[in-house]
Amino acid sequence: MAQMDTGSVDLVFADPPFNLGKLYGPHFSDAMAEEEYVRWSREWIRRGARLLSPGGAFFLYNIPRWNTLNGAYMTELGLSFRHWIAIDIKFGLPIQGRPQVARAWGPSLVGGHQHQQGCSTARAGPGRVLAASRSAAC
Secondary structure, eight states: OTTSOTTOEEEEEEOOOOSSOOOOOTTOOSOOOHHHHHHHHHHHHHHHHHHEEEEEEEEEEOOHHHHHHHHHHHHHTTOEEEEEEEEEETTOOOOTTSOOOSOEEEEEEEEESOOOTTTEEEEOOTTOOOEEEEOTTO
16 A cells, blocks of 8 residues: 555545454454554554545445544544445354354445545445446546
């Protein structure tokens, strides 16, 4: 990301570990102290926000505990809150050693630079993947 040009992407999608103690292997800890996790998150959010083009969107999938903090930080960086999307997860989150729930949901925070009319569109329907595009006029 560091080598990419500022304002060079239209869409950033992030689905980071939720800091719930899930085992990812020896190279990553999903059980950081809160301060460390927030600092780590702010670093990659800042890097992603720098890459956004005017009208670009930043989709951040995380749990409410972290996305409330992440959303405030994104605002500090000059991004505008656009949407909060709730996602229904059929079988819950598979975390070893934790009880499984029948259903769970996860929010996706969507922010971005001010929308330039006619430049970016994002559409999704029930059971569909979000598709984002940018017109040649931008």
